[in-house]
Amino acid sequence: MKTTTVEEFYRETSALIPEGISKEIGHFNVFDLEELVGRAGAKPVMPYNRRAYYKISLIKGHNRAEYADKTIEIEKSALLFATPKIPYNYIPYDTKQSGRFCIFTGEFLVQAKSGVMLDELPIFKSGGIPVFEVSDGAAAEIDAIFKKMTNELSSDYAYKYDLLRNYVLELIHYGQKLQPATALYPAHNASARVSSLFAELLERQFPIESPRQKLRLRTAKDYADTLAIHVNHLNKVLKENTGKTTTEMIARRIIQEAKILLKQTDWNISEIAYSLGFEEIAHFSNFFRKRTSFSPAAFRG
Numbered sequence: 001m002k003t004t005t006v007e008e009f010y011r012e013t014s015a016l017i018p019e020g021i022s023k024e025i026g027h028f029n030v031f032d033l034e035e036l037v038g039r040a041g042a043k044p045v046m047p048y049n050r051r052a053y054y055k056i057s058l059i060k061g062h063n064r065a066e067y068a069d070k071t072i073e074i075e076k077s078a079l080l081f082a083t084p085k086i087p088y089n090y091i092p093y094d095t096k097q098s099g100r101f102c103i104f105t106g107e108f109l110v111q112a113k114s115g116v117m118l119d120e121l122p123i124f125k126s127g128g129i130p131v132f133e134v135s136d137g138a139a140a141e142i143d144a145i146f147k148k149m150t151n152e153l154s155s156d157y158a159y160k161y162d163l164l165r166n167y168v169l170e171l172i173h174y175g176q177k178l179q180p181a182t183a184l185y186p187a188h189n190a191s192a193r194v195s196s197l198f199a200e201l202l203e204r205q206f207p208i209e210s211p212r213q214k215l216r217l218r219t220a221k222d223y224a225d226t227l228a229i230h231v232n233h234l235n236k237v238l239k240e241n242t243g244k245t246t247t248e249m250i251a252r253r254i255i256q257e258a259k260i261l262l263k264q265t266d267w268n269i270s271e272i273a274y275s276l277g278f279e280e281i282a283h284f285s286n287f288f289r290k291r292t293s294f295s296p297a298a299f300r301g
Contacts (some may be wrong), residue, residue, distance in 0.1 A: 006050045009103065026108025027053065028164055030149040033099040049284045054109075055082040055120060056171050057101035059170050062093040065131050077139040081123050081130035081175055085207060100146035109165055123175045125262045132178040145170055159286065195241040197227055198234065200251065210272035213256075218277040220246035255291050258284075262300045269296045 006027050023284050037180050056079070059065075063074040066089050072078075074090075077099075084106075106118050123130050148169050152160050200228065201223060205215050217223055223246060224231035242249065254276050261272045273284035273296075288296050 006103070006105065009051070009053070026105040028102065028104040028108045028161070028168070030146060030153060031100065032150070033057075033059075033097060033101065035122070035198050037256055051082065051102045052084055052107050054084065054124075055101055055103050056080070056168070056175075057082070058099045058139060058146060059090065059097075059101075060099045060139065061097040063097070063138040064092045064093065065090045074131070074133060077136070079134055079138075079142055079171075079175055080176070081172075083124045084117075085124075085203070100143060100150075102146065102149060102171075104168060108161075109168060121172060121176070122179060123172055123221070124157065130176060130179075134178075142174060145174070164272065172174045191237050191241060194227065194229065194237045198223055198238065198246070198249075201226060202253055206253070208257055208261060208275045211267045211275050213275055215277040218250075220250065223250070251287070251291065255288065258288060258296070259292075261297065269300075272296070 019258070050227065058077065058079055059074060060077045061074075062076070063078070065072040065080060066076055080088075080090070109118060118124050145167055149164060152163055152167070157163070205217055208215075217226060220234065221231045224234045227234065231246070238244060238246050238249060244252075258272065258276060261275070262268060262269075265272075267275075269284070270281050273281045276284065278284035278287070285296055288294070288299070292299060
């Protein structure tokens, strides 16, 4: 699966790079969707790729968002958050499309005085679906933040990029307020911490970027040993906090990645099986069929 870089984004969209941005650490830019589509001369369909940058979008129109292995129907307006970890795209159902979006690299926001770590924020945590349908009033509020970004980007204010970082954080906090409270305020106890460390360790194994890459941690014992706890304790903690065993959670994440690789890469099934930790293609086929009711070849279509 291709990973789109910032440079490739500009080539594909014919967008103009803002003057002076190269003097900044990291990268940031903001766009009007209608203007960008008009310049590119095409409908706003995004290829299903991973991207080497973060993106926050206000989408207005009837669309389908495809985020990892999930599909979300958008009837009117939505706020979408994208991370380099997970591939996504959206497909318009009609020609009446508008909105705004900004792109930025992790290095850009690290310069914020808050010292924010993007992947530690709830909105960018793995496993969620950071696409939120919003009301007309909320869409207007979000659009106003994007307009301030656009105006500031063309200003000659000496500290405009510090201000732009604040606007990005404002959008992030707006989105996090739309998340369920359980995603924002997890219980702070030893059991929850073990669950959180396991989830982080699991997610670090992905994405699989090359058929030569292979999962380093494959079994419940692998994870328990890395966390320096007994596998029975890890199973007990995860069962209490998630209702699932360690093996079930590992399998669910591997299936998610398998679906992405089968649909969005041209790797052969043997290569996919190897990268996901299966020494024999038959073992991978049995594993996939048991959890999806399809063979890998049938799922690929």
